[in-house]
Amino acid sequence: MKFALFTGCVAKGATRELMLSTMKSAEGLGIDFVEMKSAACCGAGVVSEKNPLLADALNARTIAIAEEQNLDLVTICSTCQGILKKTECHVDSDPTYKEKVNNVLEEGGHQYAGGKIKIQHFANVLGTEEGLKLLRDKVKRPLTGLKTAAFYGCYVLRPSELSLYEDPDNPTGMEEIFEILGATPVYYESRTKCCGFPIIMMNKDASHDMAGNALIDAIDSGADCVVTGCPLCHLSLDAYQPEIDKMNKKGCSIPILHLPQLVALALGYSPQELGMDKHIISTARLDKILT
Amino acid sequence: MITFKIKRYNPEKQAESYFEEFQLDGTDDLTLLDCLNQIKWTLDGSLTYRMSCRSAICGSCAVKANGHAILACQKQASHLVKDNDTITLEPLGNMKPIKDLAVDFKPFWDKVDKVSPYLQPDRKPSEKETKQSPEQFKLIDDASTCIMCGACYSDCNVLEVDDNFLGPAALAKAQRFVQDSRDGKTLARVKELSKSGGIWDCTHCGECVERCPKPAEPFDRIKEIMTVALEQGVTSNNGARHALSFTKSVKSSGSLNENIIPVESVGFFNFKGLFDLLPVGLRMFFKGKNPPILHKSIDDVEDVKRIYMELNE
Numbered sequence: 365m366k367f368a369l370f371t372g373c374v375a376k377g378a379t380r381e382l383m384l385s386t387m388k389s390a391e392g393l394g395i396d397f398v399e400m401k402s403a404a405c406c407g408a409g410v411v412s413e414k415n416p417l418l419a420d421a422l423n424a425r426t427i428a429i430a431e432e433q434n435l436d437l438v439t440i441c442s443t444c445q446g447i448l449k450k451t452e453c454h455v456d457s458d459p460t461y462k463e464k465v466n467n468v469l470e471e472g473g474h475q476y477a478g479g480k481i482k483i484q485h486f487a488n489v490l491g492t493e494e495g496l497k498l499l500r501d502k503v504k505r506p507l508t509g510l511k512t513a514a515f516y517g518c519y520v521l522r523p524s525e526l527s528l529y530e531d532p533d534n535p536t537g538m539e540e541i542f543e544i545l546g547a548t549p550v551y552y553e554s555r556t557k558c559c560g561f562p563i564i565m566m567n568k569d570a571s572h573d574m575a576g577n578a579l580i581d582a583i584d585s586g587a588d589c590v591v592t593g594c595p596l597c598h599l600s601l602d603a604y605q606p607e608i609d610k611m612n613k614k615g616c617s618i619p620i621l622h623l624p625q626l627v628a629l630a631l632g633y634s635p636q637e638l639g640m641d642k643h644i645i646s647t648a649r650l651d652k653i654l655t
Numbered sequence: 656m657i658t659f660k661i662k663r664y665n666p667e668k669q670a671e672s673y674f675e676e677f678q679l680d681g682t683d684d685l686t687l688l689d690c691l692n693q694i695k696w697t698l699d700g701s702l703t704y705r706m707s708c709r710s711a712i713c714g715s716c717a718v719k720a721n722g723h724a725i726l727a728c729q730k731q732a733s734h735l736v737k738d739n740d741t742i743t744l745e746p747l748g749n750m751k752p753i754k755d756l757a758v759d760f761k762p763f764w765d766k767v768d769k770v771s772p773y774l775q776p777d778r779k780p781s782e783k784e785t786k787q788s789p790e791q792f793k794l795i796d797d798a799s800t801c802i803m804c805g806a807c808y809s810d811c812n813v814l815e816v817d818d819n820f821l822g823p824a825a826l827a828k829a830q831r832f833v834q835d836s837r838d839g840k841t842l843a844r845v846k847e848l849s850k851s852g853g854i855w856d857c858t859h860c861g862e863c864v865e866r867c868p869k870p871a872e873p874f875d876r877i878k879e880i881m882t883v884a885l886e887q888g889v890t891s892n893n894g895a896r897h898a899l900s901f902t903k904s905v906k907s908s909g910s911l912n913e914n915i916i917p918v919e920s921v922g923f924f925n926f927k928g929l930f931d932l933l934p935v936g937l938r939m940f941f942k943g944k945n946p947p948i949l950h951k952s953i954d955d956v957e958d959v960k961r962i963y964m965e966l967n968e
Contacts, residue, residue: 373911377946378939402954404909409859410901413881418966422905422959468965472958522861533723533865553722558812558860565920566855566894568931573816574858603935603944642944 365498367489368430368481369397370448372441373405374595378603381639382595385624386440386486388638392631393498395489397438403429406447408596409519409562420461421468423451424476427483428469436482438489440624442594445485446519449526452483485520487593487623488528491537499544504632506546509653512626513550513587514538515578515601517594518558532556538593538623545630552585554578559592561600569611575600576608579616589619589650591626598622603644619647629654657682657732659694661702662745664752672752674743675699687735687742688716688727691756704756711868714804718756719745724806724866747809749822763808766821770829770848777839791836794879798831801871807863819852823863823873826854830876833883845884854880855894893928896920906963909953913946 375383390397403426405411412419427448430437439445455462456478466475489495514535521532529535533556539549560574579601582590592598601608602620609615625638640647656678664672677694685693688706695702705715709728716727720735721743735742750758807823814820821829826848833844848854854877863873885895900919904912917936921928939945953959 374913376951377911377913378944380944402909402958404953404956404959405905405911407905408901408911409878410898411905413878413898414885414902415966415968416878416882418902418963418968421962421966425958425962468962471965472955472961474958518860522865524865533721558858558862560812560858562859563813563856565897565917566892567813567817567851570813570817570820570856571858574812577816603939606938607934642942644938644942644944 365394365489365494366396366398366435367438368433368435369399370403370406370426370430370437370439370444371399372439372444372595374599375440379595379598379622381642382440382598382622382624385622385628385633385638388628388633389486389624389631392628392633393502398433398435400426400429400437406444408443409447409450417464417468419447420451420454421465423448424455424465425469425472425474427452427478427481428474428476431477431480432474434481436484438484438486440486440593441596442485442517442520442592443596445483446522446526448483452478453526484528485593487520487538487541490541490627496540496544499541499627499630503545503630505630505654507542507626507630507654508546510547510650511550511586511588512542512547512621513552513582513585513590514542514555515559515582515590515592515594515597515620516556517592517597518556520593521556538591541623541627542591545626547626547630550582550585550587552581552587554581559594559597559600561596564600564604571600572604572608572611575604576612576616579605579608579618580612580614583616583618587618588653589621589647591621591623593623595622605645617645619643619645619650621647621650656680656740657690657736658739658741659690660741660743661694661755662752663702663755664746665701665754682732685732686728687718687720687725687730687732687744690732691716691727691744702756703754712802714802717747717804717806717809717868719747719809724748724809726804726806726868729868747805749809749811749814750805758805760805762818763803763805763822763824766825767803767828769821770825770832771840771844772828772832774832774835774838775840776837785837787836794834794836795831797870797872798827798876799871800869801827801831801867801873802869804868806866806868807873810862810866812860812862813856813858817852817856820856821848821852823857823877826857826880827863827871827873827876830880833880841883842887842889845880845887845889848880849884849889849892849895854884855892855897893920893922896922902968906960906968907952907956908950909956909959910950912950914948914950
């Protein structure tokens with residue numbers, strides 16, 4: 365399998381362990397990722413607050429680059445995934461708008477065609493029949509006994525018309541991956557909710573409350589760790605967990621993994637190779653479960 | 656046969672709510688509201704819920720079905736059935752239940768009132784009608800379809816933790832006036848809407864769009880107000896500064912400079928805000944998790960800059 369990899373900004377910045385573990389997962393699975401080094405930030409739904417056409421032009425350019433490579437595009441961030449799908453929808457649904465966007469791109473040598481390639485999150489790739497078979501064949505160290513709670517990230521679920529999950533209100537794609545890896549999925553209500561990250565600069569208390577409610581829900585449901593497909597969720601749930609812990613009477617402490625870390629652990633890589641020592645909340649307790 | 660597991664609540668008889676199950680046969684062609692009526696008329700006359708038009712126009716019958724807000728008259732019961740042929744029904748979220756499935760809408764309406772949901776022209780209305788071009792009407796068309804059912808308010812992730820948030824319905828209603836060409840208070844409106852509890856407190860969860868039974872799609876309307884607020888120069892708040900800093904960062908390097916954006920978002924002279932960033936910043940630094948100090952541009956960043964120039968950004 366060969367894909368154009370749209371890393372997103374955060375996997376190159378504050379969550380470099382996501383990039384590291386993605387490449388290890390790809391290596392272990394024999395997936396060929398061609399990094400899209402000239403693709404711009406997706407704008408995370410923030411550039412579009414300033415100028416919706418600008419955001420769509422930048423994202424149409426990104427999709428056009430994958431089209432030029434004739435490769436399906438893979439994201440490793442729920443937000444990037446949802447934002448790129450939104451641009452695809454905006455541009456595909458209005459021929460006049462598509463022409464306008466392509467006029468902006470023309471001088472840079474790119475043209476958005478639309479409908480030529482798929483835009484998928486890494487979790488969607490692994491969740492296909494082919495992906496699950498590949499995982500099944502390559503698992504070297506089943507994660508037996510590890511209770512994992514998925515945290516999907518809003519943008520891969522809503523709006524549901526753009527989601528790649530069959531039932532975005534009750535998705536099972538990540539849990540199916542967990543099972544193949546030998547882990548035990550934990551189903552809890554908050555797994556499809558917001559982590560609060562988008563308002564962390566505007567309404568910190570509400571942001572931390574949202575994250576805290578999700579973490580407590582996962583802990584109360586018996587999870588050993590939360591696994592997310594979105595680095596922004598990871599920052600909210602891991603980097604700010606000490607603040608969240610202080611705000612909650614019950615307190616909370618639970619390791620947060622990126623999905624590719626969990627995959628690569630099952631492929632036999634060590635936590636150090638996957639940057640798990642970089643997390644704010646120690647993942648050491650997971651080693652004990654897995655040994 | 657469908658089993659309806661309904662949350663019952665009658666504070667005059669019992670302080671705690673509880674679930675009660677009702678079974679109905681022959682529900683193939685019935686909406687959920689038809690089923691509620693069947694239960695009330697044939698099984699338990701005390702079951703309480705709101706309803707009126709049965710045509711998805713009045714917005715009265717919104718309830719939570721299997722954990723998510725819907726209009727009971729707009730969905731076929733058979734489409735909602737989950738495992739064991741069951742549908743779980745609860746009152747809307749983020750509002751206090753009064754009895755069974757009926758909730759107290761007062762906070763919802765108070766927030767709609769807060770956005771001054773009426774035209775405030777800056778000149779005396781003309782004797783004749785004020786014509787709207789198709790382009791002008793398109794800006795307010797979607798928000799005008801809101802039927803105030805409260806489905807978006809019920810499932811809003813911010814309202815679950817912060818009562819101060821105006822919420823998606825009131826903000827969608829606000830957009831309808833912010834972008835109405837006949838209104839004369841655009842600047843005053845976006846200033847008010849940019850305060851705490853307003854547009855910048857929306858967390859992008861998309862629940863409101865998902866639950867909205869009409870094309871009002873509040874999150875998209877909230878973003879339209881944000882764009883107007885920035886155009887009008889209402890930028891002295893963290894949300895606006897964040898949007899400007901983010902957009903500037905992508906312009907200069909094609910990607911986010913995560914070291915700069917938090918600082919620019921809280922403001923260089925907001926010492927308390929900057930001080931609040933310190934713990935997480937230091938924590939990440941000592942774990943070697945801080946974004947690289949030397950921020951790297953993407954390849955061909957010149958093309959990104961050219962796009963910005965072409966769009967006057």
